[in-house]
Amino acid sequence: MTNQPYALAIHGGAGTILKSTMTPEREAAYKAGLHAALKAGEDVLRAGGSAVDAVTASVCALEDEPLFNAGRGAVFTTAGRQEMDASIMDGRDRSTGAVAGVFGPKNPVLLARLVMETTPHVCMIGDHVLELGRKAGLEFPEADYFFTQARWDALQDTLAMQAKGEDDDDPARRHGTVGAVACDRQGNVAAATSTGGWTGKMPGRVGDTPMPGAGNFAENATCAVSGTGHGEVFIRYTAGAEIAARMRHRGESVIDAARHVVMQDLGQNDGSGGVIAVDAKGVLTLPFNSEGMYRGWVQEGTAPEVAIYDE
């Protein structure tokens, strides 16, 4: 049994905020949210817990924080609804679970984990999986728990632009996902990702988050990845699987592989955003091609760090 230093990285979305519109108060609030999510995951790892449990804890914390576009504070579709996607993957055996288009569970990532652990399936949608969640005792808060005025106002702006025939290409409304990757002391990796999607997405849109190999991926032999950004491009370029494939077939490091996919495959093809990734030695990398990415990371024995811009 290996007993190596653990490593953990998290993100709270990429390209979602311009430096020009940031205030010191907002920045402090985002950083506090990132620190809390890092701590939730690190507490698991420090106690000898698994990477799967660590990424679950970090993503739950990010879903609970309304500043981030997942769980509480998720964005709205054109129909004024919140539809959430989430997934989790265990690098030990590539087992994975995902849900798409759900509204109800406080923590969509826990519903994804339920799919992974208790069904023969990988991805589920619709009422039945919600019922599975209720029966399993997951928390289902009142609907207004998820509502935030800022996201509602953002939708009204988007709808007004759509009514005038203008494209809403403000990345602050297009992006936003949360995620975590971890490598535990046993050298096992895992990834979890959760999102509300785009502000003003069509009802029923499924993004890259619940597609293993696109926005979320984990395999001990290569790496764990969680992505955030223009999900449709992450799907078309199978971003997570391609980072792993470059490591597997070209022998690239996780740093070089993730950088290539983010800067070339995605960056050259309208795929703004970024990823966080970790390999089974605990090497972390957090590349992004957008103006900023809310992110944090910690390795055993070092102090947790958080950042927003390319600092």
Place this chain on the structure above:
Amino acid sequence: MTNQPYALAIHGGAGTILKSTMTPEREAAYKAGLHAALKAGEDVLRAGGSAVDAVTASVCALEDEPLFNAGRGAVFTTAGRQEMDASIMDGRDRSTGAVAGVFGPKNPVLLARLVMETTPHVCMIGDHVLELGRKAGLEFPEADYFFTQARWDALQDTLAMQAKGEDDDDPARRHGTVGAVACDRQGNVAAATSTGGWTGKMPGRVGDTPMPGAGNFAENATCAVSGTGHGEVFIRYTAGAEIAARMRHRGESVIDAARHVVMQDLGQNDGSGGVIAVDAKGVLTLPFNSEGMYRGWVQEGTAPEVAIYDE
């Protein structure tokens, strides 16, 4: 502009039937269905049409044939409903569209194509995309159009086994998907896939078909792929993307890459099934690790061929 011989392959599911239970009459009916679907796609290619149009035509023909588990004749969930997944991908620019869990359109692949061509999204679920299909004039037959007694009886068998706590591991009820891959005279490739999923799948289960890079993939630089089999394993091993990755990064031929993924990655990990694949030179391959795969293929200037077992 290249002007090379076209190539087309189709499948109607893998592992779905044991030689011991096949009759000459059934075999003839399946082969006639495969020939009709090959002809539909080849007619497009012979007239100088695109690979995207050819795979659309072939998959529509397979969806219309109740012997195959897609469109008319789709299998039933534990709740006695039919929920269909479909996708299409254009190798020229990796544009792709998919739908999951839909019931209504005569040809789910046409709804997937509508997502690709008319929305900013890749994958859609739920009522809104059905409404888009109706507005676009897609055909929505009466619900009983899709019903077949044989699939209903198969569900009753599965439910009876579930009630006794027995696993239904009969591949005839677990598998079944249709798909097509083509390379047109311009050297452009495309793939399309459509399915009813598993007999006795949980309501809301989404398989590999609507996940680009899992059960369906197309990119001119490598290949077009359509898969059929145990979809959950195709997702975990990102089957389509991995075939392309072996070509891109290791320089393998489409034949070697597809064989490796089907026999090793899938075959060694409970992933029974197969794929059809074509590269931009028109090289076709149709490997499977199950007892049989309904399949057909044609290259310009040769006679169409169909097969079921490892013949």
